[in-house]
Amino acid sequence: MIRKGRGIGCMWYPIGFTVMANPSAATVKVNEDGTATLLTGTVETGQGSLTVLGQIAAEELGIATDDVHVVSADTDTTPMDTGAIASRTTYVTGNAIQLAAEKAKNILFETAAPMLGVKPSQLEARDRKIQIKNFPQKSVSIGEVANRALSVTGEPPIGSASYNPPTVAMDPETGQGKPFSTYVYATQIAEVEVDDETGEVVVLRIAAAHDCGTAINPMLVEGQVQGGISMGIGFALQEEMLFNDQGQQINPNLTNYIMPTSLDMPEIDVDIVENYDPTGPFGAKGVGEPTSVPTAAAIMNAIYDAVGVRIHSLPATAEKVLMAIRENQANGQKQIEGGPAQLPAE
Amino acid sequence: MDDKVRVAEQQDLDTLESLREADADLRLPAVVEPVAYPLETLTPVARQQTPAVGQRAPRPDGRLHGLGQTKYIDDMTFPDMIHAKVLRAGIASARIISIDVSEAEAMPGVLATLVGKEIPVNSYGPSIQDQPLLADEFVRHAGDGVAAVAAVSEQIAKDALAKIKVEYEPIEPVFDPLEAIKEDSIKVHPTASNIYASKIVKKGDVEKAFAESAHIFEDQYRTQMVEHVPMEPHASIAMWDANERVSLWSSLGRITLGRADMARVLNMPVNRVRMIATIVGGNFGGKNELTTEPVLALLSKKTGRPVKGVYSREDEFISSTTRHPFIMDYKTGVSAEGKILARKVRLILDGGAYCSWSETTLGKACILSPGPYNIPNVHIEAYVTYTNKTMTGAMRGFGAPQVCFAYESQMDDIARKLGIDPLEIRMMNAFEEFADSPTGQVLESVVVKDSLKIAADRFGWKENG
Numbered sequence: 001m002i003r004k005g006r007g008i009g010c011m012w013y014p015i016g017f018t019v020m021a022n023p024s025a026a027t028v029k030v031n032e033d034g035t036a037t038l039l040t041g042t043v044e045t046g047q048g049s050l051t052v053l054g055q056i057a058a059e060e061l062g063i064a065t066d067d068v069h070v071v072s073a074d075t076d077t078t079p080m081d082t083g084a085i086a087s088r089t090t091y092v093t094g095n096a097i098q099l100a101a102e103k104a105k106n107i108l109f110e111t112a113a114p115m116l117g118v119k120p121s122q123l124e125a126r127d128r129k130i131q132i133k134n135f136p137q138k139s140v141s142i143g144e145v146a147n148r149a150l151s152v153t154g155e156p157p158i159g160s161a162s163y164n165p166p167t168v169a170m171d172p173e174t175g176q177g178k179p180f181s182t183y184v185y186a187t188q189i190a191e192v193e194v195d196d197e198t199g200e201v202v203v204l205r206i207a208a209a210h211d212c213g214t215a216i217n218p219m220l221v222e223g224q225v226q227g228g229i230s231m232g233i234g235f236a237l238q239e240e241m242l243f244n245d246q247g248q249q250i251n252p253n254l255t256n257y258i259m260p261t262s263l264d265m266p267e268i269d270v271d272i273v274e275n276y277d278p279t280g281p282f283g284a285k286g287v288g289e290p291t292s293v294p295t296a297a298a299i300m301n302a303i304y305d306a307v308g309v310r311i312h313s314l315p316a317t318a319e320k321v322l323m324a325i326r327e328n329q330a331n332g333q334k335q336i337e338g339g340p341a342q343l344p345a346e
Numbered sequence: 347m348d349d350k351v352r353v354a355e356q357q358d359l360d361t362l363e364s365l366r367e368a369d370a371d372l373r374l375p376a377v378v379e380p381v382a383y384p385l386e387t388l389t390p391v392a393r394q395q396t397p398a399v400g401q402r403a404p405r406p407d408g409r410l411h412g413l414g415q416t417k418y419i420d421d422m423t424f425p426d427m428i429h430a431k432v433l434r435a436g437i438a439s440a441r442i443i444s445i446d447v448s449e450a451e452a453m454p455g456v457l458a459t460l461v462g463k464e465i466p467v468n469s470y471g472p473s474i475q476d477q478p479l480l481a482d483e484f485v486r487h488a489g490d491g492v493a494a495v496a497a498v499s500e501q502i503a504k505d506a507l508a509k510i511k512v513e514y515e516p517i518e519p520v521f522d523p524l525e526a527i528k529e530d531s532i533k534v535h536p537t538a539s540n541i542y543a544s545k546i547v548k549k550g551d552v553e554k555a556f557a558e559s560a561h562i563f564e565d566q567y568r569t570q571m572v573e574h575v576p577m578e579p580h581a582s583i584a585m586w587d588a589n590e591r592v593s594l595w596s597s598l599g600r601i602t603l604g605r606a607d608m609a610r611v612l613n614m615p616v617n618r619v620r621m622i623a624t625i626v627g628g629n630f631g632g633k634n635e636l637t638t639e640p641v642l643a644l645l646s647k648k649t650g651r652p653v654k655g656v657y658s659r660e661d662e663f664i665s666s667t668t669r670h671p672f673i674m675d676y677k678t679g680v681s682a683e684g685k686i687l688a689r690k691v692r693l694i695l696d697g698g699a700y701c702s703w704s705e706t707t708l709g710k711a712c713i714l715s716p717g718p719y720n721i722p723n724v725h726i727e728a729y730v731t732y733t734n735k736t737m738t739g740a741m742r743g744f745g746a747p748q749v750c751f752a753y754e755s756q757m758d759d760i761a762r763k764l765g766i767d768p769l770e771i772r773m774m775n776a777f778e779e780f781a782d783s784p785t786g787q788v789l790e791s792v793v794v795k796d797s798l799k800i801a802a803d804r805f806g807w808k809e810n811g
Contacts, residue, residue: 006810007758008768010798011750012718012777013743018709043599044407045629051405058398065403066393073623075605083600084626085634085740086706127396168787175547175726176786179713185777185794187801207805209797219402228742231630235747240570241668247438247519247734248488252663259575271800277791282399285791289631293746297754301768304758313568314751 003194004204007301009294010187014180015286016088016165024093025079025162026100028057030108032150034128034143035067036101041081042093043073047288048220049089055216056094056281060101061108062125063142079160087286088165090216091182094281095163103159108142111149111157115140165279182277184285186210188229190266190298194306199322201237201303205267206295213277213285225270225291232295233266234259237315381413407625416625419581419597424652427583428457430645431503431655432480432491432638433510434664438734439519439534440485442512445493450509455502458648459510460494460641466613472603472635474542476535477700477737479611479640485514486534487699489664489736494638496645496653519734523673523696526731534699534732541729542697543705545712547784550723552679555688559679563760567674567752571696573666574741578627579657580666584642586650592643593620599629604636611640631740632666635702667739670707670730671696672748674715676756679723684766686775688723691715693749695730695738702739704730711745716784717753718794719775724784769802 016022027039038057044050054068061068072078081093109120112130116123116138124133131139149157170177188208194201208225215221238258242250251257276283300311309324392401410416447459462468462482469475481490493510497503520532526540534540556562582596592612598604601621609616626633638655646653657666672695679688693711697704712728761771776794783789802808 006805006807008772008798008801009750009754010718010757010772010776010794011746011754012714012794013746014710014713018706018713041602043601043623043626043629045599045626045633048405050407051403055398055401055403058396062396063398064394064396065398065401066389073601075601075619075621080602081600083603083634084629085600085631086744170547170785173546174549175545175712175784176549178787179709179785180787182791183783183789185718185792185797187794187797189801189805189807191805205805207801209801209804211791211793211797213791214399216399217401217403219404231742232747235569235572235669239572239575241573241663241736243521243735246488247521248436249664249736252660254575254659257573257575257663269804271804273793273797273800275791275793275796279790289743289746293743293750294754296747297750300751300755301758304755310755310759312566312755314570 001196003196003306004191005194005302005304005306006189006191007298007305008187008189009298009301011290011294012183012185013087013290013293014183015091016086016180018179019167019169019177021164022082022086022088022092023162023164024081024096025160026093026096027079027158027160028097028100028104030061030104030146030157032147034063034141034146036061036063038068038070038097039078040070040072040093040097041078042089043084045084047224048217049084052090052216052220053093053097056097057101059282060098061105061142063128087288087290090284091280091286092163092165094284096161098281099161099163100159103161104157107149107155107157108145111153111155112140112145115145182279182285184211184287184290186290186294188294188298190302192299192302192306194303194321196307196325199318199320199325201316201318201321203233203266203299205269206298207269209271209273210287210291211273211275212287213275213280214283215272216282216284218272221272221287222270224287226268228291229268229295230260230265231292233264233299235314236296236299237317240315418578418627419583419595419624420656422583422595424583424585427652427654428496428498428649429500429503430494430496430642430653431500431507432641432661433493433507434488435481435485435490435492436488437485437514437516438488439517440514441517442481442483442485442492443515444513446511447493449511450495450506453502453506453509455499456495456497456506457651458496458645460644465611465640465644467611470607470611470636471701472703473705474701487734487736491665494641494645496649521733521735523694523731523733526733527694527729534734540732542701542732543708544727544729545708547712547726548724549784549786552688552690552723552725555723556679559687560682561680561763563678563680563756565676565756567676567755569672569748569751571671571736571738572669573663574630574632576628576630576632579659579662580633580637581656582639582642583652583654584639584646585652586643586646591618591620592646593622594639594643595622595624596639597626597633598623599626599633604639607636608640608643612643630742634740637666664736667702668698668736669741670704670738670745672745674749674752676752678756678760680760680764684760684764684771684774686719686721689716689721691726693728695728696733696735697730698733698735698737700737702737704738706740707745711749713785714746715749715753717757718777720777720781726784769798769807772798
């Protein structure tokens with residue numbers, strides 16, 4: 001019989017390295033026409049980080065995402081970066097980029113101030129213009145300012161900066177300390193179907209509500225959540241490296257190491273929890289790793305809700321779930337036999 | 347009758363033929379057809395709008411992916427480029443008596459071989475440098491590389507591996523982490539204990555709080571070893587030049603530190619190493635440290651040719667890092683109302699043959715293991731031990747999915763025992779703004795309860811109850 005169940009998985013996860021320094025540096029150069037080039041030492045590993053980093057530079061300079069060309073990942077040309085690890089890119093590299101872009105922007109403000117007859121502190125960069133705060137009628141295009149800075153005043157609008165998250169070392173005896181600058185939080189709720197005759201589990205849908213501070217690019221956040229869930233489902237139900245008694249892996253191939261395909265994916269509803277972290281670039285934190293953290297927990301709780309068995313070891317393969325159901329039935333049977341006279345359910 | 351059979355056979359054949367055709371239609375061409383670019387490339391509106399933050403801006407690399415034009419390492423080629431393969435030990439624990447590469451070197455098409463002893467500094471690792479690039483004295487897991495071959499084709503390099511003769515003196519292995527942590531267990535490395543890192547986090551007085559608890563829950567949870575399985579396996583090209591400078595195109599996700607590691611193992615100045623990361627076809631934590639880059643660099647030095655090395659799927663499984671299997675003991679004391687008063691956790695991590703990112707995984711798992719809940723008394727101990735298995739390292743979540751499975755499973759058991767709705771018990775215990783974390787950190791921008799409420803509303807938790 002097919003039985004439905006639902007379960008919650010709730011989690012917290014830190015951004016960046018545990019205490020250890022993990023800095024990023026960045027350089028932002030504004031070109032003659034107001035477009036910009038961003039130099040970063042991080043690596044695009046498929047998550048869309050370069051797009052997000054370009055958006056951060058663009059936001060600080062008051063230009064559009066497409067106006068920023070991102071150059072990345074060449075140790076001969078790009079500045080130091082701790083890399084694509086620990087869900088740190090948006091937060092740590094993003095902060096470095098915002099600081100670098102701010103420095104370039106300040107040069108633009110110095111150049112624009114006499115053009116507009118005000119002090120640099122009275123200016124803001126918005127919609128590809130340098131304009132007077134609270135008096136946007138008076139403005140000059142960023143391209144014009146940048147060109148002037150490069151070819152008239154002779155001060156190219158370039159900024160470089162670095163960022164390292166502030167932490168406090170953990171006490172070796174008690175572990176007390178501030179190991180991370182910030183954390184993110186999330187909940188996933190899974191609905192599953194369990195066939196109590198075969199033990200097979202099908203994940204029907206997952207509602208995922210993730211905090212990432214400000215979502216710099218909501219579409220890419222959603223992509224991360226969907227990908228993380230697919231990884232979480234594999235961890236929960238299918239994937240396992242198996243070894244023989246000689247310590248040799250017996251399934252080092254995708255025929256025998258089973259992982260989720262598109263056919264195993266449930267319906268996913270992603271919600272981005274509104275939040276703003278004042279320590280992040282424009283309030284952003286991160287989202288990469290946490291998306292796959294609560295999935296297995298939610299699925300195991302849903303299996304428990306469906307068929308009343310608690311899985312204590314992953315993955316919950318059909319064999320394991322079926323064995324647990326049988327054991328449960330056998331125990332139930334014993335209790336009925338030993339208990340007060342009553343008719344068995346079947 | 348015969349005709350009918352023939353007709354049926356004919357039909358079958360037709361079906362097979364049509365299936366084959368359909369299959370061929372579905373396959374992507376091996377070489378992507380060239381694209382003539384339109385005069386004006388459409389730029390998505392979201393990429394042109396200000397303010398930039400908050401825009402659903404498509405990725406510029408998406409267009410390249412869509413047109414099949416993204417150049418991954420395996421798509422790249424250089425004049426005179428050759429190919430390298432690494433021989434894996436296949437034995438989990440042994441002393442290497444001898445390695446004879448002469449027959450492999452004599453094969454037509456083979457240009458060079460490399461063994462561990464030829465590597466200037468044959469050890470690396472992000473925190474403990476306990477891993478050889480190619481095992482030279484001891485093999486500590488079956489996926490350890492013992493020798494490499496560079497040849498004019500990948501196939502010849504692969505064939506040459508079979509000609510390499512390695513003599514081993516087997517050593518009794520240890521696979522079970524609970525066996526490995528015993529004092530009298532076989533040691534994977536020449537250390538006093540197989541436990542190579544540990545961490546403690548404690549706050550309050552758990553024993554006193556257990557005594558005051560209305561209910562005590564004790565459970566053990568275990569998780570398995572899994573692989574990252576990126577679509578693009580580890581891949582690099584090394585090019586040594588006449589000025590003693592080496593350039594590497596690599597799938598590594600951390601080039602700054604990769605360059606420093608390269609300079610260290612090759613014993614050369616950092617500015618003589620250039621690392622270029624291409625677009626990586628999936629990382630998930632598995633591409634955060636060197637694998638064969640220095641081996642390829644030295645083969646390039648030996649041959650004067652660019653050398654490409656791409657992992658097979660089997661290499662990827664048996665010799666790259668994996669997710670730590672955990673054994674987790676949870677003891678939790680709860681008040682009659684469902685408030686968690688105390689939690690004691692012991693984590694044993696199977697660290698595999700080498701340290702890799704185990705210290706980070708251990709630390710994060712330890713700190714996160716009580717869950718996002720206000721628990722005044724915690725005592726967490728975590729240990730990671732060597733075993734003669736594939737090394738475990740960084741993988742999406744650094745131990746968090748493992749401990750989340752444990753603390754959330756027990757949370758539901760607590761809810762059921764106390765007759766409280768699973769959503770309610772979490773709302774009752776969850777962190778709020780300025781909560782005190784297990785390490786005594788005052789937490790800010792905390793939205794656990796919001797995430798619970800939003801997910802529950804979206805799911806229809808109350809309606810479907």
